[in-house]
Amino acid sequence: MKRKDFITSLFAFIPLGTGFAGITFMGARFITPRKSEKLYRKIFAMNLDDIEVNESKPFFDLTGRELVLVRTGENDVRAISTTCTHLGCKVHWEADKNIFFCPCHNGVFSPEGAVIEGPPPRPLDTYRVQVEGKVVYLYSQIAES
Amino acid sequence: MSLTSWLKKSFPVDDEALAEMSSEPIPNHLKKWWWALGGTPAYMFVVQLVTGFMLIFYYVPDPNQAYESVQHISESVSFGWLIRGVHRWSANIMIASLILHMMRVFFTKSYRAPRELNWMFGVILFVIMLVFGFTGYSLVYEQMSYWAMQVGTEIAGATPLIGPWLADFLKGGDMIGQNTLTRFYAFHVMILPVVSMMLIAVHVYLIRTLGVTDLRFKGEEKKDKKTFPFWPDHATTEFVMVSIIMLMLVILALVFPPHLGAPADPNNTPLHIKPEWYFYPVFRWLKITNLTWGVIGPMVFLVLLFFWPFVDRFFEKLFPKKDVAFWIGVIGALTITIFLVWETLAAH
Structure with a gap:
C-alpha cells in the first residue's frame, strides 16, 4: 500500500471505527439496567x-x-x-x-x-x-x- | 404467457442445480432412522416455531397477566390445550433427540476432521436449545417459572468476571419482575429463534458440503461404499418419521396435557421444586457442591464438549492405541444419567 493510500484509509477508518465503538458502547449501556442508589x-x-x-x-x-x-x-x-x-x-x-x-x-x-x-x-x-x-x-x- | 413460464421467468431456478442438490448420495447406514437422528430436532424446531407463533397471539408478557394468559390459552382458547401441549412436548422431544444425536456423533467420532467446526456449531445449538427451554418455561410465570428465573439468573451472576453484569442484564434490575419477563420473552420469541435458524442453516450447509460420515460396521470394512439418493428415498423415510412423531405429539398432548402449577409467589419457594428434567443433573450438582464449583463445573463440561474434537486429538496422540475418547464418553454419560436418576428419585 502506498503511503498516500494508507493515510487516506486511516482518515476514513478512524471516524468510522470511533463511530462503531460509540454505537456499541451506547447499545451496551442501553441494554444494561441503570443502577439506582439504594435508599x-x-x-x-x-x-x-x-x-x-x-x-x-x-x-x-x-x-x-x-x-x-x-x-x-x-x-x-x-x-x-x-x-x-x-x-x-x-x-x-x-x-x-x-x-x-x-x-x-x-x-x-x-x-x-x-x-x-x-x-x-x-x-x-x-x-x-x-x-x-x-x-x-x-x-x-x-x-x- | 402461461403462469408456469411467467413464474420461471420471474423466479429463475436452475433445474439442474436443484436436481443435483436433491440427489445427494446418502451413506447406506442412514436407511435406519436412528442413525439419522439429527433430522428429528430440526423438525421439532419447526413445530416449535409454528406453535410458538400461535401462542404469541394470546400470551401477555406481563407479570400480572402472564399466568392468566397461559391459563386462558389452556382452558378457553379453541384447541389452546393442543397447541400448548404440542409446543411443550416438541420442546422435550427436541432436547431428548438432540442429546441422542450428539451421543451418536460422539461415539461414532463423527466430529473428527474435517467436521470439528460443525460439531462446535452443534454444541452452540444444544446450549441455545437449553436456553430456549429455560426461557420458555419461565414465561408461564407459575411457581416453577419464577424460581427457575431466580436460580438461573443467580447462577449467571456467579459466572466468573462477567457474572454481576450478566445477572443485571438478564433480570433488568435488582429483582425478578417486569423487566426480567420482557427480556426472557424477547430472547424466547425473537433473538434465540433468529440465531438458531442461522446456526441450523450453517450446520446443514456444512453437513451438505462435508458430507455425512461414512460409517462401516463389522464385516463391511472392505466393501464398496454403498449409497442411496436423498430424493426420494431418504426424504420418504424422513417423511414417515415426521408423520409418526407428529401423531405421537398429538397423543402426548392429549394424554399428558401440560400442567399449570400455582401462580408465581416471590415470597414463597415451594417445598418441592424442580426444574425441567434436562436440568436435573445440574440441579443435583448444585446441591452437592459449593456455589463456585456448582457454577464452574457445568461451564467446564460445556467448554470441554465444545472443544472436544481437539481434546480427542490430543488424547489420540498421547495414547494412540487406546480409545480414551470412548471411555471418557461412557463415564460422562453414566455420570449425567446417575445425576438425572438421583434427582428424579429424590424428594429433595
Whole structure:
C-alpha cells in the first residue's frame, strides 16, 4: 500500500471505527439496567412485647420482601432475611427441627441464620434494627431500580 | 404467457442445480432412522416455531397477566390445550433427540476432521436449545417459572468476571419482575429463534458440503461404499418419521396435557421444586457442591464438549492405541444419567 493510500484509509477508518465503538458502547449501556442508589427508611416493625424471647414473627419490608423478626434477648431483636444466600430462593422455617430450610438446593440455616449444612456460601443476610424503648424499628430499602 | 413460464421467468431456478442438490448420495447406514437422528430436532424446531407463533397471539408478557394468559390459552382458547401441549412436548422431544444425536456423533467420532467446526456449531445449538427451554418455561410465570428465573439468573451472576453484569442484564434490575419477563420473552420469541435458524442453516450447509460420515460396521470394512439418493428415498423415510412423531405429539398432548402449577409467589419457594428434567443433573450438582464449583463445573463440561474434537486429538496422540475418547464418553454419560436418576428419585 502506498503511503498516500494508507493515510487516506486511516482518515476514513478512524471516524468510522470511533463511530462503531460509540454505537456499541451506547447499545451496551442501553441494554444494561441503570443502577439506582439504594435508599433506606426507618420504619416501625413491631412492639417489643409482641413476641416473647426466642420467638419470631414474619415481616415484609417496603420492597415486599419477607423477613423474620427474632427476639433474641430482653431488648435484642434480629431481623433475618428469608432469602437463601446460595441462589436466592426463599427459606422455610421448620419449627420441629428449629432450622431454616431452603428447598431449592437443601441449604440449612440455624435460627440465627448461620449455615449448618448444604451449599450456601454465607449466613442469611440481616437487616439493621433499632430498639427504642418498647418499639422496634427496621431500616428497610425503599425502592428497587 | 402461461403462469408456469411467467413464474420461471420471474423466479429463475436452475433445474439442474436443484436436481443435483436433491440427489445427494446418502451413506447406506442412514436407511435406519436412528442413525439419522439429527433430522428429528430440526423438525421439532419447526413445530416449535409454528406453535410458538400461535401462542404469541394470546400470551401477555406481563407479570400480572402472564399466568392468566397461559391459563386462558389452556382452558378457553379453541384447541389452546393442543397447541400448548404440542409446543411443550416438541420442546422435550427436541432436547431428548438432540442429546441422542450428539451421543451418536460422539461415539461414532463423527466430529473428527474435517467436521470439528460443525460439531462446535452443534454444541452452540444444544446450549441455545437449553436456553430456549429455560426461557420458555419461565414465561408461564407459575411457581416453577419464577424460581427457575431466580436460580438461573443467580447462577449467571456467579459466572466468573462477567457474572454481576450478566445477572443485571438478564433480570433488568435488582429483582425478578417486569423487566426480567420482557427480556426472557424477547430472547424466547425473537433473538434465540433468529440465531438458531442461522446456526441450523450453517450446520446443514456444512453437513451438505462435508458430507455425512461414512460409517462401516463389522464385516463391511472392505466393501464398496454403498449409497442411496436423498430424493426420494431418504426424504420418504424422513417423511414417515415426521408423520409418526407428529401423531405421537398429538397423543402426548392429549394424554399428558401440560400442567399449570400455582401462580408465581416471590415470597414463597415451594417445598418441592424442580426444574425441567434436562436440568436435573445440574440441579443435583448444585446441591452437592459449593456455589463456585456448582457454577464452574457445568461451564467446564460445556467448554470441554465444545472443544472436544481437539481434546480427542490430543488424547489420540498421547495414547494412540487406546480409545480414551470412548471411555471418557461412557463415564460422562453414566455420570449425567446417575445425576438425572438421583434427582428424579429424590424428594429433595
